[in-house]
Amino acid sequence: MYYLHHYFDPDFRHTQLSPVWEPDGSISSRYLGYVQNVVRGQVLAELTDLKFVSENARDPRFIYHERRLPIGPNCAAHESNPDKIVAAANGYVFYNNGLISVKRLLNIRNDLGFHTGNVFFVGDVAVHGDVQTGFALHAANVLVKGHIESSKVKGVGDVVCLKGIRGNAALASDEEKQEEQQKEEPLIPSTLVQAGGNLRLPFCEHVQLRAHGNIIIDGSCLHSMVYVGGNLVVKGRLQGGTVFANKLIYVESRLGSDYSVPTRVMMGYDAFDYLQLQKIETRIAYLKDRKAFFESMGSRNQVMEQEYAERLKLVKFELRALSQRHKILWNRFEQDGLRASECRLVVPGRVMPGCEIYIGAGYLQTHDTDSDVTFYLEDDEVKMRSNKNR
Amino acid sequence: MDYFIDVNPLEGLAEVLTLNVAEYKAGSRYTCRVFSAHGNERQTVFGCFQGRIALKDNQEFKAALYDLVSENTGKVILDFKDVFLSRSAVGVLVGFAASMHGRNKGLYLYRPSQQIRASLQELDLLPFFRILESENDVVARLRL
Numbered sequence: 105m106y107y108l109h110h111y112f113d114p115d116f117r118h119t120q121l122s123p124v125w126e127p128d129g130s131i132s133s134r135y136l137g138y139v140q141n142v143v144r145g146q147v148l149a150e151l152t153d154l155k156f157v158s159e160n161a162r163d164p165r166f167i168y169h170e171r172r173l174p175i176g177p178n179c180a181a182h183e184s185n186p187d188k189i190v191a192a193a194n195g196y197v198f199y200n201n202g203l204i205s206v207k208r209l210l211n212i213r214n215d216l217g218f219h220t221g222n223v224f225f226v227g228d229v230a231v232h233g234d235v236q237t238g239f240a241l242h243a244a245n246v247l248v249k250g251h252i253e254s255s256k257v258k259g260v261g262d263v264v265c266l267k268g269i270r271g272n273a274a275l276a277s278d279e280e281k282q283e284e285q286q287k288e289e290p291l292i293p294s295t296l297v298q299a300g301g302n303l304r305l306p307f308c309e310h311v312q313l314r315a316h317g318n319i320i321i322d323g324s325c326l327h328s329m330v331y332v333g334g335n336l337v338v339k340g341r342l343q344g345g346t347v348f349a350n351k352l353i354y355v356e357s358r359l360g361s362d363y364s365v366p367t368r369v370m371m372g373y374d375a376f377d378y379l380q381l382q383k384i385e386t387r388i389a390y391l392k393d394r395k396a397f398f399e400s401m402g403s404r405n406q407v408m409e410q411e412y413a414e415r416l417k418l419v420k421f422e423l424r425a426l427s428q429r430h431k432i433l434w435n436r437f438e439q440d441g442l443r444a445s446e447c448r449l450v451v452p453g454r455v456m457p458g459c460e461i462y463i464g465a466g467y468l469q470t471h472d473t474d475s476d477v478t479f480y481l482e483d484d485e486v487k488m489r490s491n492k493n494r
Numbered sequence: 495m496d497y498f499i500d501v502n503p504l505e506g507l508a509e510v511l512t513l514n515v516a517e518y519k520a521g522s523r524y525t526c527r528v529f530s531a532h533g534n535e536r537q538t539v540f541g542c543f544q545g546r547i548a549l550k551d552n553q554e555f556k557a558a559l560y561d562l563v564s565e566n567t568g569k570v571i572l573d574f575k576d577v578f579l580s581r582s583a584v585g586v587l588v589g590f591a592a593s594m595h596g597r598n599k600g601l602y603l604y605r606p607s608q609q610i611r612a613s614l615q616e617l618d619l620l621p622f623f624r625i626l627e628s629e630n631d632v633v634a635r636l637r638l
Binding site: 132222421422 | 549552581582584585588589591592593595596597598617618619621622630633634
């Protein structure tokens with residue numbers, strides 16, 4: 105007689121999830137444990153002699169009269185120990201027709217929301233509905249058949265959304281900070297869609313897009329921050345927001361808007377270095393604020409000075425480190441600037457007045473309406489040429 | 495038992511961390527020491543592991559990981575520089591990463607060993623984890 109000991113929950117049902125208790129006694133509604141991740145080579149179950157299993161721990165369903173392993177798809181017997189079942193692929197484990205199986209593709213048949221909680225999956229995910237506001241998804245490749253609302257979707261590989269992405273226009277948590285930021289820089293949207301590979305979507309509005317490969321937008325891209333390592337193709341309008349790219353940008357319909365919404369295109373430097381720089385500058389501003397606060401508190405009396413001394417030391421330590429990283433990034437920018445002359449912004453459609461185009465050290469602001477033009481860098485100046493006679 | 499570590503200030507990071515628990519369980523093939531960072535916002539917890547973690551240690555390893563997370567925890571940094579993780583232990587780590595992601599808490603690996611890097615690379619899991627290479631990176635994750 106044998107007993108099959110499981111290293112996963114054999115009774116797990118994704119349709120019967122319950123909220124998870126937090127250590128402080130509260131209940132997390134955002135995490136329901138929707139999927140049991142397993143990785144290639146992980147031991148899933150082990151067949152042992154029944155006499156080694158205490159009677160209290162025995163489940164009659166897993167008592168076997170013969171030495172037999174319920175090996176299903178994407179599972180295998182362990183090479184050195186044939187009594188163990190291991191996963192042969194990354195994915196999720198479940199019982200299918202009495203066999204332990206691993207599936208690489210996770211189909212979420214409805215919306216990703218309160219029914220599923222946030223999802224982290226080591227394989228590919230197809231969401232058949234929407235990704236609802238406030239939820240997060242992290243997977244290898246991602247397909248969303250519905251909309252992506254104000255949420256965070258990250259794919260290690262490609263991300264495709266079939267109905268579009270609409271984020272929330274309100275962003276930072278602190279309203280005062282928002283007001284301060286609005287004076288200088290456009291706000292960074294809290295909705296994030298990130299792809300390690302390519303990203304394709306029909307339209308987006310108030311969203312932060314990041315892709316190390318190419319981004320193809322079949323419709324318009326409105327008021328969004330776009331960081332792209334490869335090429336960007338916008339078949340509709342590119343209106344409002346900022347695009348950071350280092351190769352080719354193609355805007356088929358229209359660049360800029362009628363209503364003086366600032367549209368910026370920044371080319372010639374690595375988009376993700378820009379992102380790093382933005383993060384570092386935000387952090388430095390935050391740390392300087394904290395430093396001033398700790399110093400003012402510490403100056404009150406000796407007790408307060410002792411209270412805040414360690415934090416002040418830490419702030420100074422980090423400020424020094426960040427300043428160094430800031431300097432290194434700027435040096436890298438200078439080296440990258442040599443490749444800026446290869447960048448092109450091609451607009452077969454209309455270019456509206458008020459667009460700001462930065463390529464390397466060059467800058468150009470459009471003042472008139474034009475159409476069918478290409479922007480490029482020559483002699484450290486951004487130039488515009490017409491494509492009509494070519 | 496809470497106390498400040500009294501170490502050479504040149505070691506930078508250690509002087510700002512508080513040692514909460516020192517665990518050296520008899521019979522374990524690995525150790526886990528837990529530090530938490532000073533902060534007035536959400537706490538950053540630093541779990542320092544050493545040793546070899548295999549299938550039979552999984553339950554203990556899982557418990558040690560989940561013990562790092564408490565009410566105020568915002569981020570967890572796992573020091574894996576002297577750790578060997580079996581595939582099953584990597585599976586436990588992935589489960590913990592899923593839990594942290596689900597709860598909107600940050601998880602970072604601090605200087606993982608070559609064996610762990612190779613394992614994660616082979617399994618195409620490296621992009622799922624945020625890796626910190628230096629003390630500066632760690633300090634940048636502390637909430638001040």
